[in-house]
Amino acid sequence: MTLLNGLLAFGALAFTVPLTIHLLYRNRFRTLDWGAMHLLENVIRINRRRMQLMHLLLLLLRCLLPVLLAFCLARPVLTGFRVLPGDAPRxxxxxxxxxxxxxxxxxxxxxxxxxxxxxxxxxxxxxxxxxxxxxxxxxxxxxxxxxxxxxxxxxxxxxxxxxxxxxxxxxxxxxxxxxxxxxxxxxxxxxxxxxxxxxxxxxxxxxxxxxxxxxxxxxxxxxxxxxxxxxxxxxELQNLSVDTVESKSPAVVAGRGGGFTATVRNASDSPIRDVRLAWMLDGAEISRSTLTIAARSTTVARLTHRIDDVGVHALAVVVEHADAVLEDNRRSLAIDVIDEIDVLLVDGAPSQEPLEGETDYLAIALSPFAFGGDDQPDAVRTQVCMPRQLQKQMELVNPDLVVLANVAELSKEEKSVLTQFVLRGGTMLVFDGDLVASETYNTPWECAEGSWLLPARLGETIGEITGEDRLPQPSGMNHAIYSPWDMLSGGNDRPFAEIDVYAYRKLLTPAAVEAEGLETIQTDSPETERIDEDANTMTLWSLGNGDPVAVLARRGRGKVVQFAIPCDTAWSTLPLRLIFLPMIQQLVLDLAGNQNRVNVAVGDGIVVPAKRLEPDGEDAAEIDTKRAAEYRLETPDRVEVVIKPTEEIFPRLLVASAVERGLYRFRCETPMLEGLATQTETLRLAEMPAQESIxxxxxxxxxxxxxxxxxxxxxxxxxxxxxDDSQRRFGREIWRWLLGALLLVLVAELFLQQHAVGSSQRPREKAGAL
Amino acid sequence: MRILDLLKPKDLARVSKLQVLARQVVEGFCSGRHRSPHKGFSVEFKEHRTYVRGDELRNIDWKAFGKSDRLYIREYEEETNLRCTLIVDRSGSMQYSGSRSGELSKYQYAQQLAASLSYLMLGQQDGVGLVTFDDQPRQWLPSRSRPSHLLAVLQALAEDGSRKETDLGGVFQKIAPKLSRRGLLVILSDAMGDLDSLARSLALLRSARHEILFFQILDPDEIDFPFSGRIQFRDLENAVNEQTIDSKSLRTAYLERFAEHTEKLREICRRHRVDLVQMPTDRPFADALHEYLSMRRRGR
CATH class of the missing domain: 3.40.50.410 (von Willebrand factor, type A domain)
Incomplete structure (x- = not known):
């Protein structure tokens, strides 16, 4: 045992004070001539031993008081409990x-x-x-x-x-x-x-x-x-939270109404009535409603709203309710509103007759309002060309998406253009057909920036291409993993069942190639980097026998979708079915419109292509290329910092981790000719995962x-x-115990003084008169 | 001690207004209430008798002699009075005087009370006798009703107390045979002695049909034991007996013992129909006497 304040322990010597007082007191008395000795003698004889004992006990307690107090102040520590060196820094x-x-x-x-x-x-x-x-x-x-x-x-x-x-x-x-x-x-x-x-x-x-x-x-x-x-x-905590805010459309096109939903959860044991919910776009309220949410349940609020401006907008849902976590009463969604999607349809079998061309059905499905003479703007603007016009049209149209429909062969240059287009973020749809030469497609797609293979190797054609009595292949299913097609089901588990597929190309995904032991395809030019190593092929739709009809894979920053059937009625009834239009619309909007990840979870990284911040259109020609653009980032807590783009072919602005929840504003100040500068801005939203509200x-x-x-x-x-820490380092301090003992001794001394030894009260009535 | 020290005019004035009422039929206990069966010389005429040699000439009814030419003696009815004997304890324990009693010892208090009673009773032409005692009877004055007897009583009372022990039982047994005629015995003592012996003596006295009034004279200190600190208690009845104790620590036990003693005395008195009055010396004795007599007048 050690003492933290060792000197104070000497205070224990104060026990001599009561002892001295006791001894002095013993020798100091006054003499009284007493008459009732008759009674007193008897009392003394009976109580002498008890009195002596009580006085001794009282003396002991009084001596103990200063001793306990001194040790209490000295803070004794039982070092037997110590397991760590106490004085060492840590x-x-x-x-x-x-x-x-x-x-x-x-x-x-x-x-x-x-x-x-x-x-x-x-x-x-x-x-x-x-x-x-x-x-x-x-x-x-x-x-x-x-x-x-x-x-x-x-x-x-x-x-x-x-x-x-x-x-x-x-x-x-x-x-x-x-x-x-x-x-x-x-x-x-x-x-x-x-x-x-x-x-x-x-x-x-x-x-x-x-x-x-x-x-x-x-x-x-x-x-x-x-x-x-x-x-x-x-x-026991009561909480109301906005768990999700979602867009029902894969892409939101400027000037077209979009559907949005918000899920509000009541995690309390009582229903919450008439809670106000507000939808806010870029900080301005656009809609307001009231909700009643049952206990321990969720409800969905819906909004249909048209956004006219292209760019990233922040749509927020706010519920006004005082609860345990106020932060989750608001949730935002960044919406990348895009302009019309330019789609280049490469028709491998064009025709002058209506609906006889390879891409006629597809063009209608992509621009239904234009086809029907409606004033509403279509999300997609299509341009049809023949294969030989591909390179020229690619330059002119600068498409977001290219569709190869029954294109027989592609030259090396054409493939190179398309390869580069995909690597840089474009999307390519490949529809099969009777003219398609599989060798052209199965060989690597190469350009100076890299090479890749199609998501699936083209195999033999299965089924009867022509004939009146041909039978359809067993119908298959879509894969729930591809969410844009969720709306196709409409309560039907097999939305593709109504489509009769008479013939199709056997698509061999990498897994199928490996399973069948086929030889892998090597690139012709080994110096080009193969960019499909980490991209898994995803089957979007398959037949009843398991053969894929549509597959998707990411290649570079773009995507490639392959169909095992043509986009006309030659091999299937797909274009004739009602499902065709929404299916194609959803697919194209998803592929072309959602390339930029504008919503991230808190803690994730943010990537913004620097090109996205560069002025486009007429301003692009005015850029002063001799001077470098300056990029700035404004974090949710309103701190603006200069940010440097990565040194790549396609420079990107990176935020390693979006630590704060909220909007991250990326700004670019581009120097223009004549000494002017133009400023552009884009947003990214870091939002809290809903599980934090649970x-x-x-x-x-x-x-x-x-x-x-x-x-x-x-x-x-x-x-x-x-x-515990103190005990581990120094041992167990016992001053509290001593303090408790001190209090006990005090109480005992008082009790003994008042009750056992004698009371100063005068119970006159007890011995009172007759 | 002078007599005037014992009887203050104020006390005498107050006490003289009181009347002592006997609870039981005691001969001549209340003057004027009962006619005595004994004949004597008094103011009330009873009858004439023939003169015989030796009768005092002053008692001859000369008027009757003038009418009948015979010598007749006038006889009057004697008003026989209460025969009261004051038995005063003068032992060592009665010498205690506490601070709250104005330096008045229990014995002095008893002296004054006895003097007051004597004056009261003699004023009513009752007979008053006196016995003082410690372990033995020390003074003995037979009961007399003459006013001049007061002086003798007061002189006997005025003697200083002794330092001897108390023997209540022994003393009462000794004086019992001498109290041949029944009367009122007024005991003034602190009763600090053997109560069993006292009980036997009281039984003896009661068997002689004496009315007994017991004034237990106590100092307030003896009642509530207010002491603190270490005190050497020295016995007033035995100087070699000393006890040094922490008074506070014994207080409770003493009070219990005192209460036990008092209760035992009370029980003895109740059993033998003895009126017990506890008289602390811090109260004016005349007040206490007045209170007691008033109580007797109301109750009995």
Whole structure:
């Protein structure tokens, strides 16, 4: 045992004071001539031993009082409990979960992040000057960490907000352990502060923690890990949240109405009536409605709205309701409103007769309003050409999408143009037909920037191409994985069943090629880079026998879709069916209109092609190419920084991690001729995943399992953590026990004085008169 | 001590207004209420008798002699009075005087009370006797009703107390045979002695049909034991007996013992139909006496 304030222990010598008083008191008395000795003698004889005992006990208690007080002030510590060297400086790594669920407001009125900051601040204040602190935030796991003093860390904490996306406890701990590896002192302590919501501890995380435990065990000086759990009553919190805001159209075309939905969830046990919901476009309210949501349920709000301006717009849904997490009462969706999509239809079998050309049905399906003489603008503008006009039309039209319909052969130059077009982000649709020479398509598509293969190799033709009594192939199914075609089903599980496919090209996907043991196709020019390594072929529609009818694959920054049938009525009844128009519309809008990923989750990276910010049209000719454009980024917290584009053929603006939720505005100031400059802007939206609005605590067993795997201790209160920490470092302080004993002794002394030894009250009536 | 120290004019004035009422039929207990069966010389005429030699000439009814030429003696009805004997404890324990009694010891208080009673009774032409005692009867004055007897009583009372022990039972047994005629016995004592012996003596006295009034004279200190700190208690009846104790620590036990003692005395008095009045010395004795007599007038 040691004493923290050893000098104060000498105060125990004050026990001599009551002892001296007692001894002096024994020798000091007054004499009284007493008449009723008859009674007194009897009392003395009976009580003498008890009195002596009581006086001795009273003396003992009075001597004990200063002794206990002195030891209490001296703060004795039982060093038998110590497991760490107490005085050595240490490195404390605070792994702070600053996800949005930490913004939940507790019954006390404080948010969890405020409680966490308060607890951590309290802990940091107890550190010595020599200790170092490393703050690891869930929202900044990728960024390098720096050690600082406790006071600096406290200052850093003040700016922390609960704005991060979902946190994986294993990732957070791994980052903290890595940070502790860079700590200056061998004595390291990691404190993970979180609400331990259910999404932080899924099965994968537990597995990850086990791996982490293995790596920890290999360390010669593993850090001490503690969990500070601040979320223990999430089920009692009432929350209303906007979980999703979605566009029902794959692409939103300027001037055309688009459908939007918002899902609002009531996670409370009581229904919420007449809650106001507002739709806001670029900050201006465009629609308002009221909702009533039953307890523990969701409801969907719908909006149809036309946006006239091309560009990225922010559509926000706001519900006005006071609940546990105010942040999730608003959710936004960035909408990339595009101009008309230019589609170049390359007709391999043109005809002067109506609907006899290879692309006639397709052109109608893509521009139905123009075909019907309607005033409404079509989303797609089509241009038909013959194969020999391909190169010229590519230059003239600058299409977003190229359709090869029953095109027999393509020259090397034509293929090179199309290859480059796809690599740079264009989309190519390939429809089969009786003229198609499979060798042309199966050989690598090459250009100076790289090469690729079609998503599927063209095989033999199956079925009867002509004949009155030909039979259709068994109908198949569409694949739910391709969401733009979800609307085709309309409650029908087999929307393609009505299409009769009499003949089709056997499409051999890479998996089928490998399965059948066919020889892989090598590129002719080995110096070109093959750009299809990581792109999986996705089957969009297959027949009943499993043979694909439509497949899709990403190639470079573009996409290629292959159909095993032509787009006319030669091999199938597809163009004759009602499903044809929406199917083609959805496909084209998805392929051509959604190339730019304008919505990202908080924590994900943002990529913006620099070209997108360059002036186009007439302004493009006025650009001063001698001077470089300047790019700026404005983050959601209104901080504008200069950003440099990557040095690539297609320069991009990169944000490694969208830490903050909200709009990221990319601006470009392009120098123009005559010394002028023009400014363009585009938006990207980082939104919080809806799971952060689900306030549900992880099972206690799960938390214990996680703690056990990394040998951590769970605390619900920072005071307990500090006490345990103090005990580990210095031993167990027992001044509280001594204080308790002191109080007990005080009470005992008073009791003995008042009741056992004698009372100063005068019960006259007890001995009173007759 | 002078007599005037014992009887203050104010007290005498108050006490003289009171009348002592006997609860039971005691001969001549209340003056004027009962006619005595004994003959004597008094103001009330009873009858004439023939003169015999030796009769005092002043008692001859000369008017009757003038009418009948015979010598007759006038006889009057004697008003026999209450025979009261004051039995005053002058033992060592009665010498205690506390701070709250104005330096008046229990014995001095008893002296004044006895003097007051004597004056009251003699004023009513009742007979008053006196016995003082400690472990033995020390003074003995037979009961007389003459006013001049007051001086003798007061002189006997004025003697200082002793430092000897109390023996209530022994003393009462000794004086019982001498109290041949029944009367009122007024005991003034602190009753700090053997109560069993006292009980036997009271039974003896009651069997002689004496009315007994017991004034238990107590100092307030003896009732509530207000002391604190270490005190050496020195026995007033036995100087070598000393006890040094922490008075506060024994207070509760003492009070219990005192209450037990008082209750036992009360029980003895109740059993033998003895009127017990506890008289703390911090109260003016005349007030206490007035209160007691008023109570007797109301109740009995």
């Amino acid at each position: 490195s404390v790594v605070v792994a702070l979960d600053d996800s949005q669920s930490m913004a939940a407001r507790e019954e006390s009125g404080q948010t969890r992040i405020e409680l966490a900051k308060g607890a951590v601040t309290s802990l940091l204040k107890s550190l010595s000057r020599r200790d170092e602190v490393i703050l690891v935030r869930a929202s900044h796991l990728g960024t390098p960490v720096a050690a600082s003093g406790a006071q600096e860390a406290i200052e850093s904490l003040k700016g922390v907000r609960a704005s991060s996306g979902p946190v994986n406890l294993a990732d957070l701990l791994r980052a903290a352990i890595n940070a502790s590896g860079e700590a200056a002192y061998p004595q390291r302590q990691i404190i993970a502060v979180s609400d331990f919501a259910s999404n932080t501890l899924d099965d994968a995380t537990l597995g990850s923690l086990s791996n982490l435990a293995e790596s920890l065990s290999e360390k010669s000086l593993p850090p001490t890990i503690s969990f500070l759990n601040l979320g223990q009553n999430s089920d 306030l549900r605590d992880a099972d206690l067993a799960r938390i214990e399992s996680a703690a056990e795997s990394v040998d951590a201790t769970i605390y619900n209160d920072i005071t307990e953590l500090q006490q």
